[in-house]
Amino acid sequence: MNSMNNNVNDLVNDIKSKFKVLNVEHPKENQVSFDFKKEDIHSALSHIRSKGWVQLSMLTCIDWLEDNEFQLVYLVFNWEQGIRIQIRTRIDRDNPTFGTAVNVYPGVKFYERDVHEFFGVVFDGNPDSNKQLFLENWDDMPPLRKDFDSVAYSDKKYPVRKYKADFSSKAGDKK
């Protein structure tokens, strides 16, 4: 257990000495999160990958509507040490573009397409960034943004139909 904690401490010191880290948190045992400036993300990803965090578990995005920012979260895992890192950064919500990380983690390609489709973040350099993946013929704003109201969309897209006869109370009625 102690060696595990030492590993985490070594990692935190190493990252702090090489990059300007805005914030470090320990959400749970064997997990640590770093907040970087957006310029530092790609060099930080390369550095962390070279240190043994070869597994990219996921890239996801969080819409902080009140701050007018998107937060990108790269989750990486080290199978030897069992330590997971959250690599986080915030980008401007009005102009959501970011550089792709396919050169560091090739597996991120489809996660970037996923984030592009659901949040509208454009990843420069991702070859298929603009192709549609999950949402066929989508005609509204990216649906996982916080200001997208799924109920209002469904009411608009599929209005309540008027039926000629009323069947709603017939089922189970006694004659």
Place this chain on the structure above:
Amino acid sequence: MKEIKLFVGPQHPGMHGNASIHMYVDGDIINRAYLLPGMLHRGFEKSMERRTWMNNIALIPRICVPEPDTNEMVYAMNIETLAKIQVPERADWIRMLILELARLSAHLMAFGGIGGPTGLYSAMYWAQADRDLILTLFEEITGQRIYHMYIVAGGVRKDLPKGIEKKIIEFLDDLESRLPDYEDLVLNNPTILARIKDNILLPKEVVWELGVTGIGMRSATGQEYDIRKVNPYAKYDKVEFEVPTATYSDALTRMTLKYREMYQTIRIIRQVLDMMPSGDVRAKVDDGSALRWKVPKGQVYSAVEASRGEYGYYTVSTGETKPYRVAVRGASFPQGLLGLEKYLPGHRIDDAPLWFDTMGICSPEIDR
């Protein structure tokens, strides 16, 4: 020969779930292939943001039908981490029992599932019949056959029913005595071997490139990369089990590992039943009704080892009664999308369902 555009699935006996492969074929060789996901898109992640923490428990098991309990587990683990709840010890053991029974049923389904694309329907019938016996056990424990909604934040919903241990042991004895028949039927069967031996290779470099986890990763790297060993949750550090590995990953190897893992799962369940203490099974997350729980602010990721690989949720809470965001990391995302696009070409059309079966692909967790 002229290139032909071909769709396999979603209405196809060889397809696993509601997805389709859009392929360009020359004769019966695949030149290019893409997965068309989105056919089961229920907007799980968006729906979760509209529901309370407790309401979501009815929604999340639907993200993977053959093995729904991993969803409940990672969701509960995240809430417990954020709210700093200590789960009662007995609840942890019951969770392991549920997760391992679910793994056994998922492995049976995938192992017998090879019968679909290869035409060996006996394997499928046997496996489904045995899986049904597990579902009956689940029904007795949780009240439900498929979606159990049993693992909740703070522990499990209720204690085990009386006498269930005996029934589980009887079932395990029965299954274990018949597992060699499965080996004879599938792994020693020349018709199946002709299809799966040295076919659908997954080299070590490709594993790292795609980020494949689970059996795919262990069959190629030869390392015990299993979250139950590397980063144990519940009480997995207290039980003894082996993680089968291999260094040459073709479809046959992955099937063999799946088969060997079933024995290990049975071994774990026996230990769990032996070592389970008595006591409380549920701790409170917050005061008052479960529908008005507030979970403290924070961002955390938890993952478990599902039958297909690393399965995790990233949960963001702002201290409200509803989650601010829940992101799902489906175990089949890398091999289902990038893997299929890059490495399926060159195979024959009839290998595509084998790819799906032996890589372990479950389409709802790609759609989310």
